[in-house]
Amino acid sequence: MPDTKKSQPHIEILQTNLLRWFDKSKRDLPFRRTRDPYFIWISEIMAQQTQIDTLIPYYNRFITNFPTVFSLAQATEDAVIKAWEGLGYYSRARNLHQAARLIVSDYQGRIPDTLAELIKLPGIGPYTGGAIASIAFNQKVSAVDGNVLRVISRYCNSFADIGHAKTKKQITGWLDSILPDAAGDFNEALMELGALICLPKNPTCLICPIRSGCQSDATGTTGQLPVKVKKQKQITKQVEVGIIKQNGRLFFIRRPEVGLLSGMWSFPITETAVGSGQDIKKKLRENFPELSEPIFIGTSRHLFSHIIWEMSVYGFDLDKLVCEAVATRYLVSDQAESQSDYQFKSLSEVDDLALPIAFSKLLALLTDF
Template identity: 40%
Template sequence: MLKESKFKNNLVTWFNENQREMPWRETSNPYYIWLSEVMLQQTQVKTVIDYYHRFISRFPTIADLSQAHEDEVLKYWEGLGYYSRARNFHTAVKEVHDNYNDQVPNEPQTFGKLKGVGPYTQAAVMSIAFNEPLATVDGNVFRVWARLNNDTRDTKLQSTRKAFEQELQPYVEEDAGTFNQAMMELGALVCTPKTPLCLFCPVQAHCEAFENGTVHNLPVKTTKVKKKHIKQKVYIVRNQNNEILIEKRTQKLLNNMWQFPMYEADGKEDIVTDLSKEIKFDNTPVFKLKHQFTHITWDIEVFMAQEKLNQETVELSQDMVWMALEDKELFNFPVSMTKIYKFISDHC
């Protein structure tokens, strides 16, 4: 095990001198710190910053966010992806508003029971906002700690996470927030996955993997599950007013967001029977794209209706509406549909 005081002192000194400027590091507001941690999950810092500023400008307090409609919240999240994060955060904030007088609970167990708050978010927010002695273990920390100790345990296992949290506990008994941020920053800037800057590492003298020449072998992770590919057909239908047909998703993935009518290529549903037996589409797609989720890839082909429909003769389902092109900002579209919208606007 590392010599606690010297290792921590080297790491924290480096962090204080080299940390990146981030807006959530300039505040002690636990609501803002919590928001940043949610946004940063599986998303790069440079992407999050603009979203963070826009979000807190529109929803500066817990009360403001708790009173907002979900559609508006998702609109401010649009393009950031992983929309369940926004829904869970919104739900949790409403609970804080209703049950905790708009004050983020400073007791870890209470905070950890809120919607969407997992072990990492609990430890990060509680340690950074309230200096609770909890160790954060994210991808960066897994990598840094595995290399420091030349540890070959599988970091995909929950048992490894628990073990790392216990081993890191002595380092967070004091200044927990600073230490946790320093570990994550070291992983982001120096102890990177493929090209670690070992010669510039402030804790190189403490690193067993560097000493043993095993840095590039760590951390150990089980092979990723191969992504499932789903072929999707998207249909662009206009009416005589040049409005475009859109529908609200009812599936769990991207639930309640809007899309152009889309069906799995090998599925049984068919927009022809849904809308009008007279409608015909070009045989050749006008646009193709891939959109990747964590475990799924959509291979999308976009087809254009040959003629405009008379909306008076078409009965839409309750999840479908006609949208004027200029009204796109009134609806929450996932990234894939925004790309299709841009193509339509530019080419059709």
């Protein structure tokens, strides 16, 4: 980060030009028409892994379902997950739900107004806490996300690795030291500039309101910044999916409480090296010895942030078995621990389940099964 004295003129340009531009050019978003911390919180959690323009319909649906922190706290987890459907990264919804319950039980429904208190809540880290504290409560704290790291790295011509915690800490500290009184607007303006003008590729420097102070523009290094050392690549996994059918209903289990898609409903699966149907058959036969040979249904591919599932889908028809007997046997498996961890559902009832997209898209393969 720049030496404070040398950078003084740049700081003034950053503060003044950015706020003036934001005032005139900011996008009109539903959560920008309010300072209600509940709505700011929901929007910030959604924005963590979703583009702002994309999340608007999801935001509207979510706050229609849960207009207050009390309604969110009182809802069932399945209802919250259902309202989150389509946004992915479901741990965000689960954390929102838990945090809402804590806010009601420990804070009488009042959302904390300081960064220190906010980051004690599930799902709220320094960025989200800073955004809520500054935007909803006008606290003088920064909110540093990927957009902000990019803008500041370029503005200050910094070649420090933005994937490194130390760099983030330095940028956060520097921003905290230069925040104007309108800290919430300033934080939003930095994010907005990163989203609209100082883009990852091909930033539109010609129309940038802070160009006159930008050190990477002056030295021609914008294309090299920010520096981010690549992390591990995505891993591809072969997954066999077992779709068990009985009396026109399909068998679902709840996934374990830890790991990928934790606590969500799914078809039974195995990770396998081959994808021939033998692994899922072997696993299911531990509990369902009467299982028929697997019927190959089709394949599907699903991308998570760091894992790709190449899914081979196999069907098993249990029409000759008694539903309860099957379900009871399944209890001894390591994937289901109680009756609330498995269920049979007809296709028309599947909508009631919060079924992750990785599995719900498999339903389209079942027309002939």
